[in-house]
Amino acid sequence: MTTVADAIAALEAAYPPELAESWDAVGLVCGDPGEELNRVLVCVDPVAETVDEAIETGAQLIVAHHPLLLRGVHGVPADTPKGGLVHRMVRGGVALFCAHTNADSADPGVSDALAAAIGVTGLTPLAPTPDGRTGIGRVGTLPEAEPFAVFVERVARALPATEGGVRAAGEANRPIRTVAVSGGAGDSYLSTAAALGVDAYVTADLRHHTAGEHLAVPGAPALVDVAHWASEWPWCEQAAGVLRAALGGTVVIDVSTRRTDPWTCQAAGAPTTRRTTR
Incomplete structure (x- = not known):
């Protein structure tokens, strides 16, 4: 049986936690390392869209680049945006692992x-x-x-x-x-x-x-x-490859294609040229 812990071991070998900056928050955010693992979703951002995707596809683990809880928190109540995500993942049996500046430096x-x-x-x-x-x-x-x-x-x-x-x-x-x-x-x-x-x-x-x-x-x-998200999205396939190689085909590894860049529209505006003011 392949477990969440097996995936974590592979990811930490590829992206050693000691490479993370001192201010960073990397590693397992929620979930049970001993849980059986059949499907993984790799993404840049642990946000509502990717949590939805993990639950819809039946993934037991989200591997994200950006941390969910980067700054210190005193609680994760379900009526807050990040707390709500934690509750959804726990209820859905989805673990979350983040590799941030350690993945940047690896x-x-x-x-x-x-x-x-x-x-x-x-x-x-x-x-x-x-x-x-x-x-x-x-x-x-x-x-x-x-x-x-x-x-x-x-x-x-x-x-x-x-x-x-x-x-x-x-x-x-x-x-x-x-x-x-x-x-x-x-x-x-x-x-x-x-x-x-x-x-x-x-x-x-x-x-x-x-x-x-x-x-x-x-x-x-x-x-x-x-765009920040676009610059880091190619890493998702790299991390997916790490898991495919380590887990020997026992787990389905998906790369999220849902665009989680926060900017959703752009006005055309008037053409711009460089001007010299006097």
Whole structure:
């Protein structure tokens, strides 16, 4: 009999808990490790949509990237959004396991999956840990240089569509060969990418002033800003592969395709151009 504990052992071997940041909350959130396991759902976000999907498909375990209870809590009453999810999972016999910054830093991890999706190879950590093998982000190369505008389209085709789409900042004809990526919010690594001299940096949640100050430096990497959820979704198939390899086909492993990016619509608005104010 395959159990929840068997899946946890495989996931913690691939994404060691000790790689997690000190502020993070990873591991088993709810559920019984001794329960029999027949089906798993892998997703980015443990939210109502993915809990619904797990219950509908009969999964006994949700493997999520984002933690459900990242900040300290004093209770999980059922009339609160997160407490309600915990109660639904417990009542439905669904365990929840989260691999967050430990999956970000693992080798391979979240950024390896993002890099592979957009065709970047020869990967090394963007911000390595002392072992030089693990760490946040990845740096690699494209098979051959291509104009930035073409590269941006490459990224957009590789990732699931979201309302926010893909934003880019850089000269359309700039040749792009070396690329840094960081799944999730990666603006704290802008200076790291710049110091490595890469041609472009792909990440999520870039802020106005931070991006503007970065681009004001001559030669700074061009920027591609994607939706947070979309940047981490390729990891789901990687984690599913870890479980398929470890559990020997005894468990059905599903990857959720439900879009849990929080942005649901976008107004077209008027066309914009750069203006010089006097």
